[in-house]
Amino acid sequence: MIASVLVANRGEIACRIFRTCHELGIRTVAVHSDPDANALHTRVADTAVRLPGAAPAETYLRADLIVKAALASGADAVHPGYGFLSENADFARAVLDAGLVWIGPPPSAIEAMASKTRAKELMGLAPLGDVTPADLPVLVKAAAGGGGRGMRVVRRVEDLTAALESARAEAASAFGDGEVFVEPYVEDGRHVEVQILADTHGTVWALGTRDCSLQRRHQKVIEEAPAPGLPDDLRAELHELAVRAARAVDYVGAGTVEFLVSGTRAHFLEMNTRLQVEHPVTEALFGIDLVAEQIRVAEGAPLPDEPPRARGHAVEARLYAEDPARDWTPQTGTLHHFSVPPSVRLDTGYANGDDIGVHYDPMLAKVVAHAPTRAEAVRRLAGALEKATIHGPTTNRDLLVNSLRHKEFTTARMDTGFYDRHLTELVGGPGEPYAPLAAALADAVGRSRFGGWRNLHSGPQTKRYAMAEEEHEVRYRHTRQGLEADGVRVIHADPSAVVLEVDGVRRTFEVARYGDQVYVGGTALTALPRFPDPTAQLAPGSLLAPMPGTVVRVADGLAEGSAVEAGQPLLWLEAMKMEHRITAPVNGTLTALQAAPGQQVTVGSLLAVVEPT
Known part of the structure; x- marks a missing residue:
């Protein structure tokens, strides 16, 4: 029986694995880089071991340091999570050679499938050789790793060299392996995958399908299970191909076989020999804990002959600290407050007050909804995200809500080109029109001990805010009856809540302020100085x-x-x-x-x- 697990990872996936370990009574060990010294995964583990440095290449990609940490901490098993060394056969061998339990597939299976080029050869496929205009568009893809890194779409032959160079550099930085290959790029296909789970006794489960078509930069944004609208014969074919791929390499543990579906045809993409980011939707659908099953399989326990029955529908959204309106630019800073309604599952690697740094993936959390039907699950997830409190860097929350409510998604007609077509209409927006007024009134009350009213009539007070890249000026007065704003009745105002009545409709706004950053409900504003700084000028261009x-x-x-x-x-x-x-x-x-x-x-x-x- 496994007594102590070291997770060779960080952030959300480390926290998620620790949660299951704690439920099973297993002691936990974290490893951390210097920027992660106070990260949530480090705080929730029973023991933590430092990996000196900041870059992944000198910390989370150092197999020797991680094995040394496992032995020093008394761990008897290693779980790789996803990303980093999770699909590195040499790391798996190093763990086993050290006398530790490897919670993952055999190194031989990783070796056969972790390289996408070798996986395609195993499935009877081959990457493109010399690319001609007739082959376009093509996809340059990293042979190792995943998560959309090291991938480039090429639509002109003259752009291929630069794409190869860029993809190699990104793949080497992310995975320690700069090998890339070229394959045909299927426009407007659906990304569909099959979750598999296999034991050491010859049983292989195909745990349904997942649709992961909504992607940005080839990285998944919204996933769901089961994949909607697939014909029964195509679904059965995908299950059969996934099981066949697992048996071909004597697979053990959890893994995923990915396909690009175009019409009724399925094109094999790759097999991920690890736990996927989107595994929670399968867990919700089948009522199982895949991490717990991974641990039991590693301990030698057999799976039942048949998997549990799927029930209902599950949808997951990845919440990123990024600005979709600015080419998905990652955002950094302090996450002052973060919470979601209890109607959904939250997997995160951050807590209130944590800092979002520059060294790692900008995913804040995964939010998962499960319901009897797809429509109900989608509605529940969109509503929970809309009501979530996120005070900190810009996120893709509004994009997620708008995506979930877009007709193309609600009717399950989406494909991998969804954001290419609809990004402009899904981001931005004017923001809550009464947010600047609510912010000004809350600030006015918070700064005035005696109410601020005067015996003589005075002019209105003014405050300026930036909201949705536009400046807004707010005017209000202190009177004997309290605060007054033109056309709006102020029912109540305090530093954390403002109640306004507009045309007979009463609305309550929650307000929070952190320095110059103000949050009114889900709308973020920046308090501007009364008089702009005339020296804040930059040269044109x-x-x-x-x-x-x-x-x-x-x-x-x-x-x-x-x-x-x-x-x-x-x-x-x-x-x-x-x-x-x-x-x-x-x-x-x-x-x-x-x-x-x-x-x-x-x-x-x-x-x-x-x-x-």
Whole structure:
């Protein structure tokens, strides 16, 4: 029996595995990089071991350090989670060679399937060789790892070389393996996968299907189980192919076989030899704990001959600290307050007051709803996200709510091109129109001990706020009867809540303030100074860092005085394990270049200046 588990991972998945271990009475060991010294997964574990450094390559990707930590802490088993070393056969062997239990598939199975190129060969497929215009569009894909990293869609042959170089660099940074390959890119297909679970006695379960078609940058955003609208014969074919793939490599444990479905045809993508991020929807559907099953299988316990029956429908949304309206730019800062209604499941690696840094994936949490029908599950998830309290960096919450309520999704007609078609209509929006007034009234009450009214009539007070990239000026008065605003009846106001009556309709607004950041319900505002700072000016054409990160590359031959074209990549930033291009905004001349490879930058740092032609 396993008594102590070290989780070779961080964040949400480490916390989720620890939760099951605690329920089973198993002691837990965390490992952490220096930025994660006070992370939630480190705090909830029974024991924590430091991995010196910050970058994944020197911490969570160091198999030798992790095995050493397991032995030093007295752990007798290692769970890899997902990402990092979870699909690294050498790591699995190192764990086994150290006399520890590996909670995962045999190294031989990982080796056969973890490389997408070798997996395709095993399934009788082969990647593309020399790409011609007739092959377009194609997908450049990392052979190791997943999560959308190391993937590039190429629509012109002349763009292939740059895509290969970029994908190799990103894959090497994320997985320690820069191998990539090229395959046909199926436009507007559905991403459908099958969860499998196998024991050491020859039993293999196919635990239904999942649809993961809503993706950004080839990384899943919303997932559900079962995949809606699949014909019974196609569903049976997917189950059969998944089981066949597992048996072909003598698979043990939890894994996922992924397909791209176009019409009634299924194209094999890959087999992930690990637990998937979206495993909670399968757990909700079948009423099981996949992590607990992984542990039991690792202990040698047999699975029943047949899996439990699926019931109802489950939907999961990944909540990211990112701004979809700004090319999905990752966001950093303090998560002041975060909570969701109890009607849904929350898997997260953050708690109130935690800092969201630059080194790792920007996913805050997974929010999961289960209900008897798909429509009910979708409605429950959208409502819970809408009512969630998220005070901190910008997130994709509004995008998730709008996606779940979009007709194309509610009628199950979505595909992997969903956000390419609908992103503009799903992001942004004007925000709550009375949010600036509620913020101003709450602030007025909080700053005034005696109510602020005067014996003589006075002019209105004014406050300015930025909301949805627009400035709003609010006017109100202190009177003997309390606060007064034109056209709106103020029923109540205190620093944390404001009640307004507009045209006979009473509405309550919860208000929270952290420095200049104000949150009114789900609307974020920034309190602006009464008089703008006249010195806060930048040269026209200034390119500022949209996020904190590291400059990894500068375009070849680029120097001050170079002529550049609009859209031309000038340099690349790496933040949260992904590369972000900084491009020229206009045709012009590069008059200043303030960035160099290896340089650390903060939000708003001046990177370059392009003077328009």
